[in-house]
Amino acid sequence: MDFRFSARETEYRDRVAAFIAEHVAPADHAYHAEVARGDRWAPVAMLEPLKEKAKAAGLWNLFMPPHSGAPMVDESFAFEGTQLSNVEYALCAEEMGKWHWASEVFNCSAPDTGNMEVLHRYGTREQKEAWLKPLMEGTIRSAFLMTEPAVASSDATNIETRIVRDGDDYVIDGRKWWSSGTGDPRCKVAIVMGKTDPDARRHQQQSMILVPMDTPGVRIERMLPVYGYDHAPHGHGEVVLEQVRVPAANLLLGEGRGFEIAQGRLGPGRIHHCMRTIGVAEMALAAMAKRLQSRVAFGKAIAEHSVWEQRVARARIDIEMTRLLCLKAADMMDRAGNKAAQGEIAMIKVQAPTMALQILDDAIQAHGGGGVSEDFPLAAAWAGVRTLRFADGPDEVHNRAIARAEFAKVADER
Known part of the structure; x- marks a missing residue:
């Protein structure tokens, strides 16, 4: 088993990370300032020049695997985008997840990504012209x-x-x-x-x-x-x-084809959420480590208290394990198709939010009163990730599927 990333995987991950470092991170204050003033439900104008820069950089519509699922209803309409594999996109989505609004800059926001996949796979030529085209161009949302x-x-x-x-x-x-x-x-x-x-x-x-x-x-x-x-x-x-x-x-x-479409849509959508959630966990761990080293309690840096060493170590271990499971699921989707990867998708859908919530909770604790305020992004991130334990199917449904697969293995041996 080779754990090294390919040249293409590394290239796109690094290009997205560099774009975020240069254009997204420095604009975070401006983004929140614009949302907070005037009409909160108006589109955020400062995003538009960033989108044009992302398009010009070739970092637009990254999410669509080149060969995803059954033959399309209409194959005459070309999808306009880079069309990364699931593994390639996983690495990019993790970088986007570190800033909650970054995905829109690359036209990779939910639910538009899933809806574009549905239209691309199941839509007629007329449906694609009417809705997929403007969604690909980023001129409408869905x-x-x-x-x-x-x-x-x-x-x-x-x-x-x-x-x-x-x-x-x-x-x-x-x-x-x-x-x-x-x-x-x-x-x-x-x-x-x-x-x-x-x-x-x-x-x-x-x-x-x-x-x-x-x-x-x-x-x-x-x-x-x-x-x-x-x-x-x-x-x-x-x-x-x-x-x-x-x-x-x-x-x-x-x-009568609704469930068929839902399965084609929700598989990729679930793993996209998990990819971004790993980025959220990385953000929380970095914030926690920085805070622990900057504050003193009982005569020494909080980072030097053993309980925090245990929590930081556990966070790093859990992120690494979760990333490997996410990449395994993405690799199976690329190699064998979404249906073959159902078990791995279910496992990562349960694991990623649970892992991130614990790290966010520890990071909030490390920040004290600041952690539950809006001065830091941790409380809002916790609230967002908590919804993923039931969005696109609750933990109980995915755990049920995982457990039934295990029961089936034993039944086959009897």
């Missing part, structure tokens, strides 16, 4: 409407939103929440999951359909804060869909 407040959406067969055929249209009725990105006025389209046939087999009841956000009947009822953070201007909306009528041509892939 949302993914799946979770619902009235049901346990960890089991997506519970979803109650209805998508009913009416002549040349579909009519949609339902209520979604935690619809990330809907606070941004540039959010122009949503991929909505709902039931087209409640009498079909359990995993063939659901479909996905494209809904322009300005369609009559689409209403953002409220923006949902995460532990008090509103994540403006991105945000997470509770969205009501009331007699929303869209053309039948907006349906993706076909009726």
Whole structure:
């Protein structure tokens, strides 16, 4: 087994890291200052020149693997981007994760990345022209409407939103929440999951359909804060869909194919979150180490107290182990496909947020009262990472899949 990175993997990681060091890190204060003043839900203007610099540097749309999954519905529309492998992108995404707003600079933000993958893989030529092209160019944003407040959406067969055929249209009725990105006025389209046939087999009841956000009947009822953070201007909306009528041509892939699309979308999306989360953990460890060496308690630097040596050592060990598991999952996706890597994706989806939350918690403790304030990024990072223990499937669902695979191994030996 060769743990060395290839020349291409190292090149893109280093280019992204250098760009962030030169352009993103120095602009962090300006970013937060702009978000804090005026209309918090307006796009952040200072990002636009950085995006142009990223495009010019060839660091744009990095996330799309060149060969991901089954043949595309329409292969005549070229995806405009570098198309890194999952392993190559993992290293870049880790660097982006160290600054919570960095991904947008490279047009690699969720949920746009997952939605672009869906449109690229399952969209028709017309759907790609209408929505994938402007998403690739970064001129619009998008949302993914799946979770619902009235049901346990960890089991997506519970979803109650209805998508009913009416002549040349579909009519949609339902209520979604935690619809990330809907606070941004540039959010122009949503991929909505709902039931087209409640009498079909359990995993063939659901479909996905494209809904322009300005369609009559689409209403953002409220923006949902995460532990008090509103994540403006991105945000997470509770969205009501009331007699929303869209053309039948907006349906993706076909009726009853929603779970098929979801699996194609959520596999890469889950591992993207994990890649960025490793970057968050690296940020927290660096902040913790710096703080511990700069403060004195009981006559010596806090770093010299043995409990902190244990915590810092544990943090480094856990980051290294988690990164290796993440890279293994990414490598399996590249070599054998997303389905073959389901077990590794489930394991990293559980491990990465759990690991990062512990390191963030220790870093907050090291900062004392400052750790829970907005003077440092740790409290906000903790709140964001905590959501990943149920976003894209809760820990319990992934643990269930991992455990069942282990039970199956024993059953095969009996």
